[in-house]
Amino acid sequence: MDLYSLKRFVARYKLYITIILILICGYVYVSGHDKTESEELKKDVVASTAHAFHEEEKTITVYIDGAVTTPGIYIVAEDTRLYMLFEKAGGLCEDADIGNLNPASLLKDGQKITVRKIGDIEDIDESDALIDINHANKDELSALPGIGQSRALDIINYRNEHGPFATIEDIMNVSGIKENTYNKIKDLIKVN
Incomplete structure (x- = not known):
């Protein structure tokens, strides 16, 4: 094939050659781009999983008894407030007296909360x-x-x-x- 024949071939199939080159370039671009997005997605999944695992570690254990529906030991998030524990324990009983409690207070690990009933005589605990x-x-x-x-x-x-x-x-x-x-x-x- 001489130079003249090559020029005629290119001139005749110029449009087809251009389309093929565009398709090849597009394929290469999309393949590389998908790989990058896939790698970023994997990194995001790993990061969010690690974050979720790290957050799971931040728990405390508290005990609630008295005038709640389901007294017992609860494992809750570190930033849990007392009113949230009331909800987790099934709510307060109708005769609950929370006058001595602050529902907005943050809970502490190992804390014991006693919800008194209306009319209960307060036991005077020396530690109180x-x-x-x-x-x-x-x-x-x-x-x-x-x-x-x-x-x-x-x-x-x-x-x-x-x-x-x-x-x-x-x-x-x-x-x-x-x-x-x-x-x-x-x-x-x-x-x-």
């Missing part, structure tokens, strides 16, 4: 009379012997900076609270 230094406000803390308004703010600031107290003895890590002050308040405080 104690001040929880991890949740007490300035007024509650300043009511403790040897702890004034200023020291109460120091306790709250320490708690906010370092996290909750693990034991009641940890309150001695707060500036200005030494063993003498601790001995005055140790029977009046708790950590929860």
Whole structure:
């Protein structure tokens, strides 16, 4: 085939050659593009699965009893509020008295919630009379012997900076609270 014959062949089939080249280029483009989308989709699936698994780890275990439809132990998300636990426990009974509970409060791991019935005589639990230094406000803390308004703010600031107290003895890590002050308040405080 000489050069002249090749030119005639190209001129005669120019349209067909162009269409074939466009189809080949399109196929190559789409094949590579689908592979990229497929790889991105796989990455998204792996990432969302890992995210879902990670979120599953953030659970707490709580116990609810008293005037709820289904008392018992529940495993709930870490950010669950008390009213959500009421729903999970089948709701409150008609004679439930939640006056001593805050339905908007966040639950804590290992927490026990007792929903009293209207007219129940409150059992005075010695631990309920104690001040929880991890949740007490300035007024509650300043009511403790040897702890004034200023020291109460120091306790709250320490708690906010370092996290909750693990034991009641940890309150001695707060500036200005030494063993003498601790001995005055140790029977009046708790950590929860």
